[in-house]
Amino acid sequence: MKTYHGKQILITGGLGFIGSNLARALVGQGAHVTLVDSLIPQYGGNPFNIDGFADRLTVNVCDVRDPFAMAYLLQGKDYLFNLAGQTSHMDSMTDPKTDLDINANAQLSILEACRESNPGIKIVFASTRQLYGKPDYLPVDEKHPIRPVDVNGINKLAGEWYHLLYNNVYGIRACALRLTNTYGPGMRVKDARQTFLGIWVRLLIENQPIKVFGDGLQLRDFNYVDDCVEALLLAGASNEANGKVYNLGSSEVIGLKDLADMMVSLGHGGRFELVPFPPERKAIDIGDYYSDFSLISNELGWTPKVGLREGLQKTMAYYLAHHAHYWD
């Protein structure tokens, strides 16, 4: 893509999982990339995620809740990939205010700063399939009712809609991608705070049993991070995307027990066990979920390219080599 060559790009959550992979792709396309990350230890940022290309971009450590820093950093940028967020569903229930501040309040600050001093910017916002809640039907398309099951889902939705509203009312071009489970090198694997797949990888490498909740029959779809990055780039490059929401997803749908089985079968050892749902997890469980991603396929030409087994193999290989940078 020539879209991003020579362009000024800001990525919030830029030292995080998806942000750092996106940064690598953009640097490779000749973009001038600035990463914003709070590096809050419990969140997804990790300086090692940009190891090998850190000298080709700018890192600015600050919190998206800092409106002055954000207003300054947004000046002169052509694109904002707005990926920073509080992503833990459990944390959003135990500390709802922090979730609100990051996922809604800070988003409003960012958009207000754009409105005031950089209305020509294009924004791609990373949203989540979590806000559909427990599906009425499968696969879930963008017309599915919104029904968040946790504080995180409510606040992410507010953040998403602020973006669409600023597109519609002020003409600040913005769109949102509702990400499904994304995995790959760079994800937080120290614990289950970002994605359960993270802790599964760690447990596998540590030869501890993976714990699958309930009967393990819950269906999910997964995107390898390179596919997710491709979708972000396509959405940023397309004016057809402005004001729209797109699901990401995969047609390779799998039960969690089968997923655990696949991970164990990759040849790096490990095992899994079925355990009863912890009550605080059960309360916000959504049962089966997988996406209909035909809208982004039809409009932006995106389809996921990396198969699940291949992606998991790459992921395991990465963490086998680099796990010292991800947990003690």
Next chain:
Amino acid sequence: MKTYHGKQILITGGLGFIGSNLARALVGQGAHVTLVDSLIPQYGGNPFNIDGFADRLTVNVCDVRDPFAMAYLLQGKDYLFNLAGQTSHMDSMTDPKTDLDINANAQLSILEACRESNPGIKIVFASTRQLYGKPDYLPVDEKHPIRPVDVNGINKLAGEWYHLLYNNVYGIRACALRLTNTYGPGMRVKDARQTFLGIWVRLLIENQPIKVFGDGLQLRDFNYVDDCVEALLLAGASNEANGKVYNLGSSEVIGLKDLADMMVSLGHGGRFELVPFPPERKAIDIGDYYSDFSLISNELGWTPKVGLREGLQKTMAYYLAHHAHYWD
């Protein structure tokens, strides 16, 4: 209704339009009523709204954004009618942070306080039809997609969903009513900040022309405040309502030009004129809107009883007598 006799009731926004009318009804049913109101001059609170029964309840002036005051006041209450809100759509666009703080952040504080020290409380939350945005179809039922057209709609929705979430996850009984245009004695008439009908009443009494935007053909439905109060009381009394959202509405649908005409025809003089939409209004205009309120009719037995002409007549009579308490 015997439900509320002897019960401890808290009403946020209690000196406002709907809150004060609800308070009158509850005091009449023998409830122990405490009103919370910030009395921010630009908002809807007015001490005159409880003239004649102020000695039969408790007024506590504080802001719902004060989490300590709210946590204290919520203790020991049987019912919370949670009506406080920033209601101006224009203000939500010029000062989105304040709207977020009141309509989302403070709601989360209130619910957290209930979770911590009064999980047995029953909450009725006043939401708004504004969050449906520009209707896909009419009349708009509760299954209609949510599509807020302003910051207020997004934040009100977050506030509404926090309530439903705390009902679903923590068992704190809560429901929400999505109010349509409500009018009657006690509404803010000084300006158009609360409802356009307010300023229309003032203009009529001052013999100034009412300004109807655009062609005046936009359809709306209206509820007289007594009907709205009745719905709040029914929702509070019903456990079937818990976790649910209900539209209010009226089957007496009218165009805004015809409404202006009706108001002029009431016999108190005045006139109206069609004026072009101010651009900032046009940007968030939703075209025609009226509600399908069959869900609350079927489940809670609510139907509006006061006809539009009768309600407007009562409203005009009230402000003709008491306007000195509502504007200088």
